[in-house]
Amino acid sequence: MTQHFRAGAIVVGIFLCGGYASISAAVGAAFQKDAMVTNHASGTFDVKITPQDDKGEDASLGRMAIDKQFHGDLEATSHGQMLTAGTGAKGSSGGYVAIEKVSGTLHGRSGTFVLQHSGTMTRGTPKLSLTVVPDSGTGQLVGLAGAMSIKIADGKHFYQFDYTLAEAH
Secondary structure (H helix, E strand, O other): OOHHHHHHHHHHHHHHHOOEEOOOOOOOOOEOOOEOOOEEEEEEEEEEEEEOOOOOOOOOEEEEEEEEEEEEOEEEEEEEEEEEEEOOOOOOOEEEEEEEEEEEEEOOEEEEEEEEEEEEEEOOEEEEEEEEOOOOOOHHHOOEEEEEEEEEEOOEEEEEEEEEEOOOO
16 A cells, blocks of 8 residues: 555545534526525435555645435435545644535536635534536536535445536526
């Protein structure tokens, strides 16, 4: 096991197994010319994290591939990349950023969109933001905006997704 993998695995473990992570960003573009209705989607997801051996010199930095399978109101797969930083401080401090492209159906509407992650862990307290990248929606998901939260309970991953979807004119 390389030191890069260990640093990245520690940070990933903090965020994926550390309990509840809440969103800090509000649902984007909720009120425009016409008020949009905020929709709610929920379900579970499976995640596979694969270390990418970039052979850098700094063992506190890591890079991971992310593969997910979403179930529930969002039936989709996603693929992405994560960058991690572990401080080595007692109490599991660190951070990560990630981008993942989601492909599937959201409440029966098919298309793709991109999620942007930003997370930190400060002495055991997680802070996580997952937001839809503006204008990343395709197909029937054009105009999608929103934010997702993640909860981990008994080793199972749950998502809550609050979103708006602009009607095509």
